[in-house]
Amino acid sequence: MIDLDDTDRAILRALSANAGLSAGALGRRLGLSQPAAWRRIRRLEDAGVLAGQRVVVDQAALGFGVTVFLGVKLATKGRVSLEDFERAVTAIPEVQVVQHVLGLFDYRLRVVARDIADFERILRRRILTLPGVGSVEANVLLSEERRPGPLGREPG
Known part of the structure; x- marks a missing residue:
């Protein structure tokens, strides 16, 4: 299990609402540089916390x-x-x-x-x-x- 800080949780909330956010847009939203946001996303993916992106289809x-x-x-x-x-x-x-x-x-x-x-x-x-x-x-x-x-x- 990975230890999550407040920034990690904010990233997960933002991506849960809109999985298509770029690292740059996510960084701007959370006060991080694009590379810092990308590294955090990558860390969450490597740890298995982020398991992919989904498209929600309106049935x-x-x-x-x-x-x-x-x-x-x-x-x-x-x-x-x-x-x-x-x-x-x-x-x-x-x-x-x-x-x-x-x-x-x-x-x-x-x-x-x-x-x-x-x-x-x-x-x-x-x-x-x-x-x-x-x-x-x-x-x-x-x-x-x-x-x-x-x-x-x-x-x-």
């Missing part, structure tokens, strides 16, 4: 207006391997996230669909036909708020 803008979280319980764990289920479910393009979890369900899926009728089609034709699926519970996303995470918000 609704692409016509996917419904997001559903599915809890999936496998029918018989011994009859189908987890790897077989995972391989099959990750091949479904509407399934955005597959999480193997501990608790009431074996898996948690994030599924996007154009509308409820489209989701029903995906559920009936693709998800319920996967190897080993026993029971499924659906929760439709009503709204989503981005949380700041463990770094907290910048004072101000």
Whole structure:
């Protein structure tokens, strides 16, 4: 684990909000030179704290207006391997996230669909036909708020 100072935390907050910031822009924002900002970013990358950049796609803008979280319980764990289920479910393009979890369900899926009728089609034709699926519970996303995470918000 790497020791983070206030400047490191400020860099992480700024990059979490806008991963496309250049070292120069980040330095100007935080009162650092471009080389100093670049060295700190590089140190955070080398330590594995920064693991990459992501593009956030607006699903609704692409016509996917419904997001559903599915809890999936496998029918018989011994009859189908987890790897077989995972391989099959990750091949479904509407399934955005597959999480193997501990608790009431074996898996948690994030599924996007154009509308409820489209989701029903995906559920009936693709998800319920996967190897080993026993029971499924659906929760439709009503709204989503981005949380700041463990770094907290910048004072101000």
